[in-house]
Structures are given as C-alpha cells and as structure tokens.
Amino acid sequence: MKRKYRKLLFWAAVCVALAACLVITAPAMNSVLMARKLKRFVKIETIYPGCQERARINNVSHCECEFVFDDVTDASTILFSGVNLTRSYDEERRVFRVGGTGTISSGKNTIQLLVDRIVINSIMIPSDRPSAFHVLIKHDGALTNSRWDLHW
Amino acid sequence: MGLALNNSAVSPQKLKLYYRARYYDPLAGRFLNEDPIAFRGGHNFYAYVGEDPVDLVDPGGNDYHVGLNGNTITVSATVTIYGPSASNQLAQSWQNDVNRYWNGRNFQFGKCNVHFDIKFFADPGHNWRWTASPKSDNYVNVIPQKGDERLLDLTWSSYGRWLSGLTDQDVAHSMGHFFHLGDDYSLISGTKKGHEGHMMSNDVIRNVAQHEVDDIINAQLPPGCGCK
Numbered sequence: 001m002k003r004k005y006r007k008l009l010f011w012a013a014v015c016v017a018l019a020a021c022l023v024i025t026a027p028a029m030n031s032v033l034m035a036r037k038l039k040r041f042v043k044i045e046t047i048y049p050g051c052q053e054r055a056r057i058n059n060v061s062h063c064e065c066e067f068v069f070d071d072v073t074d075a076s077t078i079l080f081s082g083v084n085l086t087r088s089y090d091e092e093r094r095v096f097r098v099g100g101t102g103t104i105s106s107g108k109n110t111i112q113l114l115v116d117r118i119v120i121n122s123i124m125i126p127s128d129r130p131s132a133f134h135v136l137i138k139h140d141g142a143l144t145n146s147r148w149d150l151h152w
Numbered sequence: 153m154g155l156a157l158n159n160s161a162v163s164p165q166k167l168k169l170y171y172r173a174r175y176y177d178p179l180a181g182r183f184l185n186e187d188p189i190a191f192r193g194g195h196n197f198y199a200y201v202g203e204d205p206v207d208l209v210d211p212g213g214n215d216y217h218v219g220l221n222g223n224t225i226t227v228s229a230t231v232t233i234y235g236p237s238a239s240n241q242l243a244q245s246w247q248n249d250v251n252r253y254w255n256g257r258n259f260q261f262g263k264c265n266v267h268f269d270i271k272f273f274a275d276p277g278h279n280w281r282w283t284a285s286p287k288s289d290n291y292v293n294v295i296p297q298k299g300d301e302r303l304l305d306l307t308w309s310s311y312g313r314w315l316s317g318l319t320d321q322d323v324a325h326s327m328g329h330f331f332h333l334g335d336d337y338s339l340i341s342g343t344k345k346g347h348e349g350h351m352m353s354n355d356v357i358r359n360v361a362q363h364e365v366d367d368i369i370n371a372q373l374p375p376g377c378g379c380k
Contacts, residue, residue, distance in 0.1 A: 129321075147302050
C-alpha cells in the first residue's frame with residue numbers, strides 16, 4: 001500500500017514537473033517555430049514615407065517598413081505595379097527592397113506606397129510614427145506585428 | 153526599517169500600515185501578507201527589497217506605484233537600461249516612446265483622471281542589474297539588434313532583455329509587461345477577439361485601452377479610493 005502510494009506520488013510529481021516545463025518552454029518553442037516559418041516567406045522592405053529618423057544605435061537604422069505576406073514563399077507570385085516603383089531582390093535574404101510609389105499585391109492583399117503614406121488593405125499606417133513597422137499580412141487581411149516578445 | 157515610509161496609509165483598527173499592496177506590522181518588523189508578486193520579489197516573500205531598504209528603494213512593494221491625490225491617480229515606474237548597448241540616447245528615445253503612448257495621454261479610472269509617470273535612465277557602464285544605477289523599479293538589459301531577429305524582447309517580472317531596435321510601439325507594449333499586463337495574443341492564434349488594437353495585442357497599430365488602465369490600477373488600488 002505504501003509502495004503504491006509512493007509510486008502515485010512519484011508520477012504525480014513527474015506530471016507536475018512536465019507541466020511546469022511545458023508552461024515555461026511553450027512560448028519560447030512557439031517563437032522558434034514561428035521564426036523558422038517566417039524565414040521562409042518573402043519579405044518586402046521599404047522606407048516609410050512618414051517616419052522621422054530615429055536614433056541610430058549600433059548602426060542600425062530603424063526607419064524602415066517590412067511587409068510579409070502570410071505563406072508566400074515564391075517571389076514570383078508577388079505583383080508590383082506603378083511607373084515610379086523601383087525594386088531589387090536579394091535572393092539570399094529573400095527580401096525585395098522597394099522604393100517610389102505604386103502597388104504591391106499578393107492574392108487579395110494589397111500594399112499601396114504613396115508619396116506621404118502607406119495603405120495596406122485600406123488601412124492607413126499612421127504618418128506620425130517615428131519608427132519602423134514589421135507587418136505580417138494574414139490571408140484574411142489582418143495586420144499583425146511580425147516580430148514579438150515573450151514574457152513570463 | 154523606519155516607518156516614515158512614503159505613501160502609506162494608517163489603518164485605524166491596528167497600528168499596521170497599508171503599504172499599497174501589503175500591510176506592514178511595525179512590531180513584527182515585516183509585512184504581514186505575502187508580497188503579491190511572490191517569487192518575483194525574491195525568495196523571502198515577506199522581505200522588503202532584500203532587507204536593505206536604504207539602497208534598494210521599492211516604495212510600493214511592487215514594480216510600479218499607484219498614488220491618489222484628490223481625483224488624480226498617478227501611476228509611476230522607473231526603468232534603468234544597462235549594458236554596453238544602453239546609452240543616454242537610447243534611454244531618451246525609449247522615453248519619447250513611452251511619453252507618446254503612456255505619459256502623454258489622459259486616461260480615466262471611473263471618476264478619476266489617470267496620469268502615467270514613467271522614467272527611463274541609462275547605465276552603459278554596468279552589465280548586471282544588481283550593480284546598475286540608478287536603482288529603479290525595473291531593469292532592462294539592452295541587447296544589440298543583429299539582422300533579422302524576430303524575438304524582440306523577453307520580460308520577466310521587473311527584468312527585461314530588450315533588443316536595441318525596438319520600435320516605439322514595441323517599447324510601449326513591453327512597458328505594459330512592467331505593469332504586469334499579459335499579452336492579448338498568442339503566437340499561434342493571434343490577437344484575442346475584442347482586444348484588437350489594444351497595447352498588449354500583437355497588432356500593427358496599438359494604443360493603450362481602458363481595460364488595460366483599469367487592470368493596472370485595480371491591481372494596486374489604494375484603499376478608500378472613491379474613483380469608482
């Protein structure tokens with residue numbers, strides 16, 4: 001009886017330890033998986049028209065916008081239009097560097113680069129923001145931050 | 153430990169001082185109930201800033217402080233950023249960010265006005281939060297941004313590890329964690345329904361929402377607060 005009780009206690013302790021490990025590591029594991037997933041997607045970088053130059057720290061300028069269409073891994077499926085739109089593609093980083101004005105689209109999602117603002121799926125990015133955007137454009141048109149934080 | 157500590161209210165029943173989050177018993181020389189931040193306050197939950205209130209000031213027993221003056225509630229917190237990548241320039245930049253989203257905005261809590269007073273300081277000369285100065289409610293180890301890092305920051309209670317390349321809204325969001333606000337999103341399912349655009353969401357355009365202000369103040373509501 002005593003032995004059975006000990007065994008039960010042992011397995012209960014194992015379960016509690018595993019649950020604790022899961023709680024602690026789950027957010028980190030999620031973020032690793034999400035980072036790997038996002039790495040495969042094609043990214044679009046542009047200078048944000050409304051932004052002011054932010055403090056340059058460690059030679060990193062933060063006055064940029066990055067857009068990622070959810071699940072788009074093939075660069076040829078992204079369409080660019082506009083006479084003034086310029087672009088170059090970095091295959092290694094899978095990044096389009098885009099300048100000028102025009103429209104970028106993938107499926108139903110569109111990014112309009114205007115002289116003084118950027119409009120994504122009819123949502124205008126505020127022009128008074130001082131720093132960069134990192135936008136993940138989901139299939140349903142929702143805009144989320146493509147970078148994240150963890151907290152416990 | 154002296155009893156002339158700031159911002160505490162005397163309970164008329166006994167000589168115990170309500171010290172925002174806890175009661176302090178002058179005879180026992182310790183807080184009577186556990187620090188609500190439990191493990192985050194150290195191993196001895198009844199201790200007061202490591203038994204060294206002279207050097208480590210924790211006037212509210214928490215990572216931020218809620219004060220009531222008339223019909224104005226002030227929520228204050230200090231943050232020291234440290235490490236070689238910390239600088240006065242970065243502290244000022246992050247100060248501007250919290251000014252934009254927290255300090256510079258007017259909020260309400262019931263009938264009361266709410267004002268946030270968050271201050272950033274920099275100490276590039278120290279690598280450890282224990283040696284970083286000035287002593288603050290919260291500490292951030294600044295990590296240099298390298299390339300395409302997706303994980304912006306880690307925040308654990310009053311300690312943060314933030315990348316130098318945070319955007320203004322990311323700084324404001326991370327500050328919310330120092331106010332003990334949790335994320336309104338999961339990496340898998342995204343922002344919770346009804347929390348779209350809130351500061352603790354993962355949306356692109358975020359602002360501090362009323363329920364977030366309520367949560368911050370309710371967690372440290374001063375006794376006798378007649379705001380509601």
